[in-house]
Amino acid sequence: MRVFHGFEALPHFTHPAVTVGSYDGVHSGHLKLLRTVTAAARGQGGESIVFTFEPHPRITLGKADGLRLLTTLDEKICLLERLGIDNLVIIPFDRAFSRLAPDEFVRDCLVGHTGAETLVVGFNHRFGHNKQGSYDYLDSHGFGLRVIEVSECDVDAEKVSSTVIRRLVEKGEMARAAHLLSHPYLVIGRAQRNRIRVDDPLKLLPPPGEYDAHINGKPARLTVDAAQELITRDILPEGRVVITF
Numbered sequence: 001m002r003v004f005h006g007f008e009a010l011p012h013f014t015h016p017a018v019t020v021g022s023y024d025g026v027h028s029g030h031l032k033l034l035r036t037v038t039a040a041a042r043g044q045g046g047e048s049i050v051f052t053f054e055p056h057p058r059i060t061l062g063k064a065d066g067l068r069l070l071t072t073l074d075e076k077i078c079l080l081e082r083l084g085i086d087n088l089v090i091i092p093f094d095r096a097f098s099r100l101a102p103d104e105f106v107r108d109c110l111v112g113h114t115g116a117e118t119l120v121v122g123f124n125h126r127f128g129h130n131k132q133g134s135y136d137y138l139d140s141h142g143f144g145l146r147v148i149e150v151s152e153c154d155v156d157a158e159k160v161s162s163t164v165i166r167r168l169v170e171k172g173e174m175a176r177a178a179h180l181l182s183h184p185y186l187v188i189g190r191a192q193r194n195r196i197r198v199d200d201p202l203k204l205l206p207p208p209g210e211y212d213a214h215i216n217g218k219p220a221r222l223t224v225d226a227a228q229e230l231i232t233r234d235i236l237p238e239g240r241v242v243i244t245f
């Protein structure tokens with residue numbers, strides 16, 4: 001997967017199919033869109049592009065109050081890569097960007113900068129200044145784009161959203177969280193002896209307690225302490241570690 005920062009210096013994309021969103025957690029609902037965008041790209045002999053935002057829009061818009069995220073940017077890249085997405089474009093979500101009207105965003109950013117031919121959106125997707133854009137808006141304005149709307153994906157008749165999964169992780173219900181994510185809860189940190197630190201203060205960790213997890217693919221018993229440090233029984237090689245719950 002190629003990763004680009006911002007709209008400047010993007011290459012020429014071949015018949016791209018695109019999707020846009022925060023994609024926090026890259027959960028089962030997101031998966032349905034990501035599979036659709038991949039299939040659409042293949043169907044038109046082109047490549048898939050995911051646009052995501054950094055920082056999370058709610059932070060820029062001052063609506064973050066205590067927000068913790070399921071995925072850091074590093075983790076999101078890892079998860080999208082595994083799904084076979086061809087390109088990721090990370091959009092700096094600043095105040096000026098948030099003021100773009102829906103038509104400016106679609107015309108200038110999606111079509112203008114990437115030549116998007118197909119746009120995949122979820123059932124509740126909103127975009128553009130004050131969230132004025134939606135599937136209906138796209139459908140009625142055309143923009144010369146094929147727009148595919150993906151219906152809501154539930155798991156066991158339960159709504160799947162980043163918010164629902166955040167609540168499960170906050171309660172330490174890691175098996176249920178993994179079920180709604182459709183993959184284990186991922187934490188990428190840095191090991192020093194038997195301690196693992198996560199540098200991003202926005203990363204949501206499970207509450208203090210003991211957990212069965214995997215560290216770099218090996219089963220391990222892990223303690224999360226009150227200072228949100230992760231402690232193992234064994235000494236780990238120093239550096240980047242991948243933990244899955």
Ligand SMILES: Cc1cc2nc3c(=O)[nH]c(=O)nc-3n(C[C@H](O)[C@H](O)[C@H](O)COP(=O)(O)O)c2cc1C
Pocket residue numbers: 020053057058061097098099100101105126127128129130131
């Ligand atoms: C160009 C562009 C501008 C946006 N502007 C706003 C905005 O002004 N206010 C807003 O709440 N969301 C805006 N969004 C939507 C956010 O990306 C995000 O979907 C939304 O903030 C999610 O809100 P929620 O977490 O409260 O559901 C914009 C999206 C795009 C692509």
Ligand SMILES: Nc1ncnc2c1ncn2[C@@H]1O[C@H](COP(=O)(O)OP(=O)(O)O)[C@@H](O)[C@H]1O
Pocket residue numbers: 020021022023024028029030032033120121122123124125126150151152153154159160161162
């Ligand atoms: N459970 C779900 N089923 C289907 N689509 C979903 C689901 N949850 C989210 N989506 C879609 O995934 C895309 C990205 O979602 P998200 O990152 O939560 O949205 P936003 O960019 O508005 O924060 C959106 O198009 C949204 O409609």
